[in-house]
Amino acid sequence: MPALPSCILDPLREQFLAELPGHVDDHPLGCHRPRIDDAVVFDKLVQVLVYGAGYERIADSSCSATTMRRRRDEWIRLGVWDRLRLACLDAYDRLIGLDLEHLAVDGCITKAPCGGESAGRSPVDRGKGGMKRSQLSDGSGIPMATVSAPANTVDHALLEQTLDAVKDFQPLPADVTVHLDAGYDYRPCRDALDQRGMVGEIAHRGDPAPIQVGRRWVVERANSWLNDFGKLRRCTERRRDCVDAYLNLAAAIVTLRALLRAAWYLYRWANRPRSPRIR
Numbered sequence: 001m002p003a004l005p006s007c008i009l010d011p012l013r014e015q016f017l018a019e020l021p022g023h024v025d026d027h028p029l030g031c032h033r034p035r036i037d038d039a040v041v042f043d044k045l046v047q048v049l050v051y052g053a054g055y056e057r058i059a060d061s062s063c064s065a066t067t068m069r070r071r072r073d074e075w076i077r078l079g080v081w082d083r084l085r086l087a088c089l090d091a092y093d094r095l096i097g098l099d100l101e102h103l104a105v106d107g108c109i110t111k112a113p114c115g116g117e118s119a120g121r122s123p124v125d126r127g128k129g130g131m132k133r134s135q136l137s138d139g140s141g142i143p144m145a146t147v148s149a150p151a152n153t154v155d156h157a158l159l160e161q162t163l164d165a166v167k168d169f170q171p172l173p174a175d176v177t178v179h180l181d182a183g184y185d186y187r188p189c190r191d192a193l194d195q196r197g198m199v200g201e202i203a204h205r206g207d208p209a210p211i212q213v214g215r216r217w218v219v220e221r222a223n224s225w226l227n228d229f230g231k232l233r234r235c236t237e238r239r240r241d242c243v244d245a246y247l248n249l250a251a252a253i254v255t256l257r258a259l260l261r262a263a264w265y266l267y268r269w270a271n272r273p274r275s276p277r278i279r
Contacts, residue, residue, distance in 0.1 A: 003050040007273050008256055009043070012084075016042055019083045020075070036063050041071045046253075049246050052230020076241050081248040086168060088255040092142060093169075096262045099139030100172055103198075104179040104219035105162050107155040108133045110227065116238030120150025131235050131243070133223070134158035136165055141218030142258055143226065143251040144169065148243045155183040160192045177201055179216035225254045 002009065017038060025035070040063050047058050048068070055065035075081060092098065112119035112131040122130025130151030136144045145165030147158050159180075166172060178193060182203040193200040201214055227233050229250045237243050257278055264276040 003043075003047045004253065005273075005278060007260060007271065007278065008253060009046065012046075012088075012252060012256055013039055013042055015087055016080065016084050019080045019087065021078065036067050036071075038071070041068060044068050045072060046249070049229050049231045049249055049253075052232075052234055052236075054236070072242065072245065076245050081245040085248040085252045085255070088252040088259070089142070089144065089169075092255050092259045092262075095267070096259060098142060098144075098169065100166075100169060101175065102139035102177050102179065102215055103144075103166070104137050104139070104141075104216040105159060105184070106135055106181060106216065106219040106223065107158065107183070108135060108223040108227070109151045110232060111234045112151070112236075113234065114236045114238055116243075117240040118148040118150060118235070118243045119238075120152040122151040125151075132158070133226070133232075133247070134162045135219055135223055135226070136162050137219040137222040139215065139218065140258075141222045141225075143222045143254055146226075146244075146247045146251060148240060148247060155181075156186050156189045159184060159189050163192060163196055163198070166196075175199065179214050179219075181216060182207070222254070226250050229253075 004012075020038060023035065044058055044063050045068060047053075048055060051058070055068050059065040059068065089098070109122055109124055109130050109132050111122075111125065112129045115129050118131045119129045121127045124130070132149045132151045132153050134147040134149065134155065136146070138144055145162060145168075147162050147165075149158055163178070176198045178198050178200050180189065180200060180202045182205045184200075185202050185205045189202065190200055203214070226247075229246075231237075231246050232250055235243060235246075237246065260273065260278050261276045264273065
């Protein structure tokens, strides 16, 4: 069974390869093994993200685990993962349109059993290793930016760093409303919003959530979408840059899937899926 349907994997791979610079073979003797094709390694890393399995379990005769790790680190240094996420967001904005008047931010805690730079004692899992994601989404739930941190980091401490990611989406509308839950009902959060010229619709601590849920449910849905990926649901990476690389890849997949679902009703193209229900 493929990790992703071809209607998502094929354009994602094509865009990723377009973001890569040309490879220069600078071996002094030119006698090393032939380089594994980038498309093969990319498909393997997508499998790692989706299934959450170790590199050794995904490796086969076409690509070894060492090659996957080396190529992953090479692409991290080149910044390709972040450019892929921004390219998918740009395509969504041009064809469908991002709802930047209403933003939503929320945190999500997942397991991180191997520890590392983005792991800490989880307050919801008996002190076991966990990772927190501070997720920023637009008004329709499209993931725009993600900040990783140890699980014992409070949500409001990551708000400023999360809101700073909107610099990639300038110019913003005149009136931007940020929808937050009661975990952000603190003065530093309101000051951070005021400094950026944003209006905060923050739930009050002590009031029942269903009555004041507002429009922040879309970021809860975005967190659920990202938790569908095994590597994020149970993260075994120890380096923060590796975690961020998989977060960017997952956000690109979610954005592209949402783009195909929305475009199904508005556009026609040659390999258009038979149904908007794209898994």
